[in-house]
Amino acid sequence: xxxxxxxxxxxxxxxxxxxxxxxxxxxxxxxxxxxxxxxxxxxxxxxxxxxxxxxxxxxxxxxxxxxxxxxxxxxxxxxxxxxxxxxxxxxxxxxxxxxxxxxxxxxxxxxxxxxxxxxxxxxxxxxxxxxxxxxxxxxxxxxxxxxxxxxxxxxxxxxxxxxxxxxxxxxxxxxxxxxxxxxxxxxxxxxxxxxxxxxxxxxxxxxxxxxxxxxxxxxxxxxxxxxxxxxxxxxxxxxxxxxxxxxxxxxxxxxxxxxxxxxxxxxxx
Amino acid sequence: xxxxxxxxxxxxxxxxxxxxxxxxxxxxxxxxxxxxxxxxxxxxxxxxxxxxxxxxxxxxxxxxxxxxxxxxxxxxxxxxxxxxxxxxxxxxxxxxxxxxxxxxxxxxxxxxxxxxxxxxxxxxxxxxxxxxxxxxxxxxxxxxxxxxxxxxxxxxxxxxxxxxxxxxxxxxxxxxxxxxxxxxxxxxxxxxxxxxxxxxxxxxxxxxxxxxxxxxxxxxxxxxxxxxxxxxxxxxxxxxxxxxxxxxxxxxxxxxxxxxxx
Ligand SMILES: Nc1ncnc2c1ncn2[C@@H]1O[C@H](COP(=O)(O)OP(=O)(O)O)[C@@H](O)[C@H]1O
Ligand SMILES: [Mg+2]
Numbered sequence: 407x408x409x410x411x412x413x414x415x416x417x418x419x420x421x422x423x424x425x426x427x428x429x430x431x432x433x434x435x436x437x438x439x440x441x442x443x444x445x446x447x448x449x450x451x452x453x454x455x456x457x458x459x460x461x462x463x464x465x466x467x468x469x470x471x472x473x474x475x476x477x478x479x480x481x482x483x484x485x486x487x488x489x490x491x492x493x494x495x496x497x498x499x500x501x502x503x504x505x506x507x508x509x510x511x512x513x514x515x516x517x518x519x520x521x522x523x524x525x526x527x528x529x530x531x532x533x534x535x536x537x538x539x540x541x542x543x544x545x546x547x548x549x550x551x552x553x554x555x556x557x558x559x560x561x562x563x564x565x566x567x568x569x570x571x572x573x574x575x576x577x578x579x580x581x582x583x584x585x586x587x588x589x590x591x592x593x594x595x596x597x598x599x600x601x602x603x604x605x606x607x608x609x610x611x612x613x614x615x616x617x618x619x620x621x622x623x624x625x626x627x628x629x630x631x632x633x634x635x636x637x638x639x640x641x642x643x644x645x646x647x648x649x650x651x652x653x654x655x656x657x658x659x660x661x662x663x664x665x666x667x668x669x670x671x672x673x674x675x
Numbered sequence: 676x677x678x679x680x681x682x683x684x685x686x687x688x689x690x691x692x693x694x695x696x697x698x699x700x701x702x703x704x705x706x707x708x709x710x711x712x713x714x715x716x717x718x719x720x721x722x723x724x725x726x727x728x729x730x731x732x733x734x735x736x737x738x739x740x741x742x743x744x745x746x747x748x749x750x751x752x753x754x755x756x757x758x759x760x761x762x763x764x765x766x767x768x769x770x771x772x773x774x775x776x777x778x779x780x781x782x783x784x785x786x787x788x789x790x791x792x793x794x795x796x797x798x799x800x801x802x803x804x805x806x807x808x809x810x811x812x813x814x815x816x817x818x819x820x821x822x823x824x825x826x827x828x829x830x831x832x833x834x835x836x837x838x839x840x841x842x843x844x845x846x847x848x849x850x851x852x853x854x855x856x857x858x859x860x861x862x863x864x865x866x867x868x869x870x871x872x873x874x875x876x877x878x879x880x881x882x883x884x885x886x887x888x889x890x891x892x893x894x895x896x897x898x899x900x901x902x903x904x905x906x907x908x909x910x911x912x913x914x915x916x917x918x919x920x921x922x923x924x925x926x927x928x929x930x931x932x933x934x935x936x937x
Contacts, residue, residue, distance in 0.1 A: 572779060
């Protein structure tokens, strides 16, 4: 098994997997605790519109997806602050709209494009050297932002109004968080895919929440669970020639199931 | 004459469609203990939010310590403690009691820095003052309603504020512990020269503790010494209060009962 580490694509897959795993887990902690899973889903689907546009006009799909996802996230955020329509409905509207745009763009695309499957479900074995560089750099930036605004983000997630009264700029923190979620989702598309990115934002954190109620430990445990799932999933998908993104998510879900069962049995006793 | 700490001058405010409170004027002096009463949806929270600087008046002027709350510097802002009903906060959140109190220091510490030993010490002191120091390592969700609220009070006073704003702080606290909770407030007020303004349903409970009462119900507003406001049957009626409280003692009757839900 060890000798596969000599393959360039395996090394790239592992590096990318570890970074994306950590990133998804850390941002996932805030998404889950601030109950933003649905907005995360909306952002992921709007990234699809961006990917489709990138493929159509021959632009870098990561950049077009980030722009699409980020603009959509900002629109959801701004409308939420200034509209009577409920946040859920707004997300549903934007989510459908950008997804529909994506489908139209793909329709315009005369060449049949098999890539789209990779974007939807992820392909860790197809990670290029340039992808690795992007993933590492963006991860470093996002993790730095979380470190720098750790206190503000945490207070915001726990008690938004209390944070605001105490002097924290909660509007800024909200838009920062939306930005970090957008970037994180787009960057992880290569690994787990658009459809599964949100699952991966949520599952490791939900597993970790059963193991610890200490906030700092929660971030650490989520990251560890996430990385374990990514690497285990990668190994399985390589060994048995399975779809990698799906295998990773199935592994993460299996861990979630195992820990659920464990804590249920522990409580039952 | 004592110092005015809160001043409202002809204040109207709302949330878009129509004003929730209209043309309110009153002042609170340093050392006052003010009860804000009125029916659900009458505008109590809106008034408190304007004092805390998180809601803009549409018309008129709000001054806190002589300053427009929206223009507070961080230091001025930290002279205000703010406590809401505990049930508004999801306390299944993975955070320890001491870290909840430390949050009160976060904005002062600023981004990119960790709480210092002094910050930790201040958090522990605040917990001591509310009798919660033995729970500093507990998960916030493991506490009872009354204990949680003591922790949030500790967060409210961690910066040694001048003014404590409480918005229905005893919702979610069982009747038995409410009395102890009000006693704690009185003690803190006495020991630390706090000015307190508190929205509450529980007029009977506080009528012998607060020295001033503000009654808000949309366009209607009464403000004055507790006795004065509560003894006026008409006042209470307009403000949506049960008139029984005025005639039969203070402690016995729960006014305008039922849980608050907004
Ligand atoms: N964020 C908000 N957006 C729109 N309307 C609000 C908002 N907050 C409060 N209101 C409305 O303003 C009125 C007064 O509310 P509030 O000040 O919370 O009253 P109280 O605290 O006395 O129950 C209510 O009718 C409420 O529905
Ligand atoms: Mg209220």
